[in-house]
Amino acid sequence: MVSVIFFNLFFIGLLGCCVMCLYRIGIGPSAPDRTVGIDILGIVVVGFAALLSIMTGKDYFLNVAIAWALLSFIGTLALAKHLEGKGFDE
Amino acid sequence: MNNTAGILIISIGVLFDLIGCIGLIRMPDIYNRLQASTKCVTLGTCMILLGAMVMAATTAAVWKSALCLLFIVITAPTAAHSLARGAYRSGVKLWSKSVADQYAEDQS
Numbered sequence: 001m002v003s004v005i006f007f008n009l010f011f012i013g014l015l016g017c018c019v020m021c022l023y024r025i026g027i028g029p030s031a032p033d034r035t036v037g038i039d040i041l042g043i044v045v046v047g048f049a050a051l052l053s054i055m056t057g058k059d060y061f062l063n064v065a066i067a068w069a070l071l072s073f074i075g076t077l078a079l080a081k082h083l084e085g086k087g088f089d090e
Numbered sequence: 091m092n093n094t095a096g097i098l099i100i101s102i103g104v105l106f107d108l109i110g111c112i113g114l115i116r117m118p119d120i121y122n123r124l125q126a127s128t129k130c131v132t133l134g135t136c137m138i139l140l141g142a143m144v145m146a147a148t149t150a151a152v153w154k155s156a157l158c159l160l161f162i163v164i165t166a167p168t169a170a171h172s173l174a175r176g177a178y179r180s181g182v183k184l185w186s187k188s189v190a191d192q193y194a195e196d197q198s
Contacts, residue, residue, distance in 0.1 A: 003093055003097060006097050006100075006101070009101075009104075010100060010101070010104050013104040013105075013107065013108055014104060014107060016108060016111070017107045017108060017110075017111040017131075020111040020112065020114060020115050021111060021114065023115065024114050024115060024123075030120070030177075030182055031180070032120050032173065032176065032177035032180060032182055033120050033123070035173060035176075035177075036114070036120065036123055036124055036127065036173060037114065039128075039169055039170070039173060040110070040111065040114055040127050040128070040131050043131050043132065043135050043162065043166060044107060044111070044131060044135070046135055046139075046158065046162060047103065047104075047107065047134065047135040047138040047139070050135075050138050050139050050141075050142040050155065050158070051100070051138060051142075053142060053151065054096070054100075054141075054142050054145050054146070057147060059148065059150060059151050059154065062142070062151060062154035062155060062158060063154065065139075065154075065158045066154065066157060066158045066161060069158060069161045069162055069165065070161060070165070072169075073161075073165035073166075073168070073169050076169040076172070076173060077168075077169060077172055079173075079176075080169070080172040080173045080175070080176035081172075081176065082176075083173075083176035083177060083179075083180045084175065084176040084179045084180060085179065085180065
């Protein structure tokens, strides 16, 4: 199957993206740099779940993708509010 | 036919993801990094989800992919905007070769 080779290449590419995000989270000079890395890592993992759902033919990975997108958004908003130095209710 | 089109769209998406993450590594400043990586990674993940819509086997998978694409398109720029604002207010300096700081001009 040709498509299996393509899917392996896609997984290797997305793993490279995850490694680069983790590198930025590790060496980021300030706390907002690390938060940018966490945000981008969350979006990349959504694409990962979509690829897994096509490759295995199971639908429930897309539920994982939707939940991951929303939780990553909420986590990034909470971290941004914390960086700004405010409470969560203003 | 569906498989060929889907694989083409997904390869464009993975390429954009890689370009965005290289921008996340190579850019000199947090604002440049946010600019490069957020836009490229949002487009790349949307292309991957579009390919998932094209290649999906059932109708429910198509609608779930569309819903996830809508969430990504709405939430990723909002998170990036909020993050840039939080970084500026927490006192992160701009790059030394930046030429304009219109947020500070508006504040004064």
